[in-house]
Each structure stands twice: as C-alpha cells, then as structure tokens.
Amino acid sequence: GNSVTQMEGPVTLSEEAFLTINCTYTATGYPSLFWYVQYPGEGLQLLLKATKADDKGSNKGFEATYRKETTSFHLEKGSVQVSDSAVYFCALSGPRGSTLGRLYFGRGTQLTVWP
Amino acid sequence: DGGITQSPKYLFRKEGQNVTLSCEQNLNHDAMYWYRQDPGQGLRLIYYSQIVNDFQKGDIAEGYSVSREKKESFPLTVTSAQKNPTAFYLCASSTQGFYEQYFGPGTRLTVT
Numbered sequence: 433g434n435s436v437t438q439m440e441g442p443v444t445l446s447e448e449a450f451l452t453i454n455c456t457y458t459a460t461g462y463p464s465l466f467w468y469v470q471y472p473g474e475g476l477q478l479l480l481k482a483t484k485a486d487d488k489g490s491n492k493g494f495e496a497t498y499r500k501e502t503t504s505f506h507l508e509k510g511s512v513q514v515s516d517s518a519v520y521f522c523a524l525s526g527p528r529g530s531t532l533g534r535l536y537f538g539r540g541t542q543l544t545v546w547p
Numbered sequence: 548d549g550g551i552t553q554s555p556k557y558l559f560r561k562e563g564q565n566v567t568l569s570c571e572q573n574l575n576h577d578a579m580y581w582y583r584q585d586p587g588q589g590l591r592l593i594y595y596s597q598i599v600n601d602f603q604k605g606d607i608a609e610g611y612s613v614s615r616e617k618k619e620s621f622p623l624t625v626t627s628a629q630k631n632p633t634a635f636y637l638c639a640s641s642t643q644g645f646y647e648q649y650f651g652p653g654t655r656l657t658v659t
C-alpha cells in the first residue's frame with residue numbers, strides 16, 4: 433500500500449541554522465510527492481512538489497528532491513527564519529493514472545525556530 | 548480571489564447533536580475532500596467526491612455523512628454516532644487528474 437514516514441518532532445533550531453526533515457515513502461506505481469506547511473490554527477498550504485524521479489521541488493528557500501532509489505523526499509532549507517516555525521507534512525499521491533487524486537500524509541513535524 | 552472557504556472557524560455543540568460543516572470553493576475544481584486532524588497526527592480522509600452527486604468513503608467515514616449537490620459545495624455532517632467528534636476538520640479540492648490539493652482554513656469542532 434501507500435504510506436509516508438517522516439521524522440518525528442519537535443525540531444528546534446536557531447535562526448539561520450540548516451534544516452532537514454526526513455521523509456520516506458512506500459508506494460505502488462509512480463506517485464507524486466509533496467510538502468505542505470501548516471501555520472498555527474490554519475489550513476495546509478502547498479510548499480513544493482515533485483512529480484517524477486530526480487525532480488527537485490523548491491519554494492521560499494525550501495528544497496526537496498524525489499529520490500526513487502532511496503524512496504525519499506527530504507525537505508531542506510539552508511537558513512531558517514523565525515517565520516518558518518510551523519508543522520510540515522510530507523505527502524504522496526495515489527498511483528499515476530488513477531482517477532482519484534487522494535493524498536497520503538505523514539504525521540507532520542513541528543518546527544520551532546528561535547531568534 | 549479564488550479559494551476555499553470553511554465556516555464557521557469555531558463550532559461548539561452538545562453531545563448527541565448533529566452538526567454540519569460548510570465547505571465552498573470557487574476554483575472550479577471537480578474533486579473535493581474532507582479530512583480530520585487530531586493533535587500529533589496526520590490527516591485522515593473522511594469522504595471524497597470526484598464529481599457532483601457522487602462521493603465515496605475514505606478511511607474513517609463512520610459517524611459522518613456528506614452531500615455533493617453542487618460542484619462548489621461539499622458539506623460534512625458530523626452525526627451523533629461519531630464517538631469522538633472533537634477535532635480540526637479540513638476541506639480540500641483538486642482538479643481531476645492532478646493530485647495537488649488546496650485546503651481551506653479549517654473548522655475546529657468541540658463537542659461537550
């Protein structure tokens with residue numbers, strides 16, 4: 433079946449530190465991979481995505497590369513800011529070609545950045 | 548501005564009452580979804596609909612019901628049969644064949 437495992441938090445960093453949040457997946461077929469971000473009390477916002485192997489998604493200084501050989505999609509940012517404090521979710525789509533675009537989510541990783 | 552609206556943001560109900568959560572989108576998306584989020588957990592799929600007048604159960608449909616009479620609207624009813632209804636409920640939508648979903652701001656339901 434399809435599932436996502438992401439590193440447990442909370443992750444606490446100082447401003448300007450390097451961030452990595454690990455995400456690995458199990459999937460049938462060729463899924464698309466996503467990172468979503470959730471700020472306190474809000475819905476989820478799409479942060480970045482990758483639709484095929486070796487694709488790199490990037491947005492707002494965050495990056496993640498779709499690694500089929502290691503079934504991973506780790507989120508990285510070179511220098512975090514206090515405003516990056518949020519919960520980050522890794523997700524994968526259903527099999528390509530499926531008429532249903534459901535997403536499978538990891539449990540989320542809470543990130544707190546201190547000034 | 549296109550987007551998804553959920554109302555109300557906070558909802559309080561007494562145990563034993565049914566309650567309906569609203570979800571409206573003006574993105575012209577065909578598919579809509581309802582998720583439940585509990586503290587420290589990921590999102591769990593309740594119901595989804597790929598087209599008007601059709602919907603399917605997700606992973607935790609028991610105690611919930613939905614309707615899809617209009618493309619723009621996908622209301623969720625939390626019935627008295629739902630054993631632990633207190634949670635944060637998120638609605639999302641997507642275009643057919645594309646898998647990225649767009650989320651509303653959520654409704655926090657508290658049942659006492």
